[in-house]
Structure formats: structure tokens, C-alpha cells
Amino acid sequence: MSIGDVLAKLVPELQTEAGVVAIFLTGSVNRGEADEFSDLDVSVLVRTVEFVHNSVCYRDGFLVSVERSTPEHRAQAFTDPVTALWNLFSLQTGRALYDPEGIFAELQVCARAVDRAALRRAGEAQACAQIADQAEELHKVMGGLSRGDEAKIIYALAGLTFSLGTAALLSTGELLPTENRYLTLARDAWDDPEWREAYSCLVGLTGASPRRRGLAALRAYVRAVTLLRWAEGTEQALAYGAAQRAQSFLTNKT
Template sequence: MRDLRAEEGVLAVFLAGSHARGEANEHSDVDVEVLVSSEAQVRNATLYRDGLLFSVGRSTVAHRERAFTDPQTALWNLTALRTGVPLHDPDGVFADLQGRARAFGWASFEEAARARAAHLLAGAVEDVHKVMGGLSRGDDAKVAYACLSLTFELGDAALLETGTLIPTENRYLTLARDAWPDPAWRSAYGTLVGLTGEVVRARGRAALTAFGRAVALTRRVEDHDRTLAHEAARRVQGFLGGA
């Protein structure tokens, strides 16, 4: 915190994510958001400190204010602004944003959000055809790749149409699945994204194993990125060994 406050152009610092909402566990990263005065200072950083993983994001006030004018930005940002915990706010910049976020009503976005949802569905048509083509030819890789895009094209459309805000990316898939109270939608989307019990856990363990192997196989001189990745791989190895 002391380091961030000393940076030139820092207007405010606030805690976001699971720690701000009181939902953190031992694997949660600490999300620290920094409001800066210019685009030149916008950058993100990830680091381990005192045994915790810190994710530090820097953004301008203008970028955060897009949550009040753009429905897709609002999905991802309104809850973070509403629930953020101020750590450094000498001029009340964050307090002003938070007050506006808490007072903001989705009703003013409904028309624009529905138009954006329709645009996303139109954009998904190409991926729909890729799925049909892959299924007809037995090309599983083509189907899987198209499904990655459809996960977010359809998910964002559902969230926009229903005005469902995203408090954390960890809940994106379940929020999108449950956005419409339609059993056929919920079943189809849940299957599309792999929310099927053992399949999810198997995919999760495979993802961890793949990460560890990728770190081991990537050739890179020692730098911050390599150090960070190797520390994460060490933790992955311990997790898989103890699970």
C-alpha cells in the first residue's frame, strides 16, 4: 500500500474482489485497484507477497466511468465499485465513483443492453456453423474451439438481456446459466460450459497439470514473469499432490 500511494499520478486505491466482499479463501488473490490520472500509467501486475497472490490493476477514472454509459462494461464493473473498500482516497475520487455506482439503476440501460445482446447473437452465427460443421465431420477440435467463443457470446447475451451483474468472474458461468428461468436454456448452457460435476473437476485438475508442464517446457531467461509462473507451478504441484 505504501508503495502504491507513493506512485506518481495515483488518485485512489481500493480493495476489490473476494477479500472486499468477505468471501476469500486460502487460494484467493488479493485484488487491489488503483485509480490513476493518465492512460500512460495504466498497467497491471501480479505478484506474491507475504504468502499471498496480489493482483494490482490500474485504470483511469474515465475508464471506470464507462460503467455508467456502456452496458457490457457495467456488467463487470458496477459490483466492484459498489462493494470496493477504500484504502487510499485523499480527494474522494473513489467515494464519488462508489456513490454513483450504488445509485445507478439498470433500467436506463435496458434498450441498449438488449440491442447489444441481439448483436452478440448475430455475431455467434459463424461459431454456430462451425459447431455444425465440426459435428457433421467428426472434427472434435473444431467443435471445442467454437464452443469457447459461444460460451461468452451466449453468456454475455443472457446477462445483458436480464441485467445480471457480475460480482466476480468466478460466478460468470453460473450467473449466465441461471440468467433466464428457462429449463432448456439452463440445461443446454450448463452442458456447453461443462458444469457437469465430475467433468468440471477432471478439467480443473487437467488444467493445473497442463499449466505445470507448460511452465517446465517454456524456455525463458529469469525475470519476473518466469519467477511468478514457477512459484505458481510449485504451489500447483503441492496442491495436486495433497488433493
């Protein structure tokens, strides 16, 4: 049984579901990068939100992930930087499997015509909000480092990994072709050696101890605040205050 055989059976089944208007293929199979452990990613466009849900199952030995969403939700990727980060690439490159009304084709044309520069400008503001929102996690890291509480450090690192990474990606207008590349794309988003070294260590790509990863998280936060362009306001004040606190901690503890 091949992937093509699975799709040949799956697509007609999905077509019979209530509310379905289009079906398209995304993920590693569509990109030609699948291996024996890859899932088969199928996206379904439905008329209204009442039909929106996701499902995962095995079909003839293949793990099949079916995501259902409305065209309106998908179209948010044209203007919202966070939605674009996770969805725009799949809209631009997806392969139509069923599209009788041309709804997916229209979405794809719009996706390929998106003004990436405008998305990036909007993304910079959202990146700043992401960073400011992590002040509490930054304090958890410092508290864990002070008490030698590795569990507290690791817990806080989870939030910082994705908030700092998403901020870097949003501020540079990067798109995710696959979530599997999230960490490396976030690491390389800014052409800045200090950021890359600190973020790599923070997320565990270097095999460092929890303490070293915690210290790296502080450095990554400070560097992110430095690299972003801030508008004056409460978010800037919070982020700058947290960065100063982190830098003081680094100076006194290392």
C-alpha cells in the same frame, strides 16, 4: 503474515507511484469469501492513461493483483452495459484504502445510483449483437459435428460459451460480483428450463461428451434467439438465419 499486513505494506508503496489518486479493495477478500488460493485484488485509480497497467506478483505468500485505470474509464460502467457487467459491482462495494481527494467516494456514489433499468435496455441491444456475431462459430460447431471433429467443436464452444453467456447477462441486467460465478449466473439469467439445460451442457457443467456439448450449443443458440427482443435489421436477419440452420441440423441429426 496476514492479508492486513500485506495491505499495510502495499498501500503506502502504491501511494508513491506517479499519477495515483485513489486505491480501493475489491474481489473475494473484500467480499469476505477468500480462501487459501484467492488472490488479493487491489484497484488503483490514476490520473491519465499513461499510468494504466496491471501487475501480478507474490507478496509474503499471497498472490496480489493490482489493476490500474482512470476514473473516466471506471465511469463508463454507469452507461455502458458491458463495462457495467464486469465493473459496476466492484465500484458499488469496493472499500477505500486511500482516497485523499474523494475521487473513489464520488465514483461509488454514482455507481450506487445507476439506473439499472436503463442499463438493461441498452444491454438488450448489445446482447442481440453478441448473438448475431456468433453465426460463424455456430457453423463451425455444425461442421465439426458432421465430420466428427471434436477439436473443432471444442474450439467453437469457447466463443459460444462467453458470447451466449454475456448476451444472457446483458439482456437481464445482471452484474458479476466475481468472474468465478460467470457460468452459473449466465445459466440462470433467463428463467427458462430449455436455456438452462442447453447452456449447462454447452459449457461442460454436466460432463457431457464433445458431441453432446456441440448439440447443446445449437439448442442454446436457438433458445437465445427466441428469448431476446430483436429490432428489424441485419443483425436480426443473420441471427434468425443461423438459428433456422441450427434447428434444421438438430432435426436431421438427432
